[in-house]
Amino acid sequence: MSYGQLFNGFFRAGILGYGGGPSMLPLIHAEAVKKYRWIDDEEFSDIVALANALPGPIATKMAAYIGYKQKGFLGAFVTIFAVSIPVLVLMIGLLGFLFQFRHSPIVKGMVAGIQPVIGVMMAVLAYEFFSKAWKQVEKRGKTFVILLTVASSILLTVLSVSPAILIAVVLAGAFLFSTRKQRAERKVRSEASYETDQTSTERSG
Structure with missing residues (x-):
């Protein structure tokens, strides 16, 4: 892994990420997971969840995390620079030109044509996440995955609940569930250890 690869990967994601924000996620996924394999799908989904819950542009937060994981603070600086500065400079340089032709039918047609592609x-990225989660959960948990997906869709689209609130609630629930499961496992191990000690004591006696 080199600084040049970090720069190139996030530069492509930044320069081709029309609209910024969530529209850049498939591009970052293609670079970080599929091409360079800096992280896997599970870690990528975790980063997306955390980045959505934190303030600020999601692309720079993901770039900072991946860059820092690969090359420390300097790697984070390179990825943040690559994903933001070139695009900013290009937009400043083209701002007058774009503003002049903002009412052009050609420009409007280009914008209308790129939106379905995004x-x-x-949709493809969401399907990949869902299919991987579906394969990983146990059979009794698949009903929960369906209910969580439907409930999340209703809360986000119909009730206009903030994604940050929804993610925070899900993370809190997952933390509580994990803590409860760990306690149950420790209890089982403790009981098994106690029974083993009792058996050993009886045999020695």
Whole structure:
């Protein structure tokens, strides 16, 4: 792994990420997971969840995490620079030109044409996440996955609940569930250890 690869990967994601924000996620996924394999799908989904819950642009937060994981603070600086500064400079340079032709039918047609492509990219990424989660959960947990997906869709689209609130609630629930499961496992191990000690004591006696 080199600084050049970090820069190139996030530069492509930044320069081609029309609309910024969530629309850049499929591009970052393609670079970080599929091409360079800096992280796997599970870690990528965890980063997306945490980045959505924190303030600020999601692309820079993900770039900072991946860059820091690969090359420390300097790697984080390179990825943040690559994903934001070139795009900012290009937009400043083209701002006058774009503003002049903002009412052009050609420009409007280009914008209208790219939006369905972004929608498809987001849908494919969501499907990949869902299919991987579906395979990982136990059979009794698949009903919960379906209910959580439906409930999340209703809360986000119908009730306009903030994604940060929804993610915070899910993370809190997952933490409580994990803590409860760990306690149950420790209790089982403790009881098994106690029974083993009792058996050993009886045999020695």
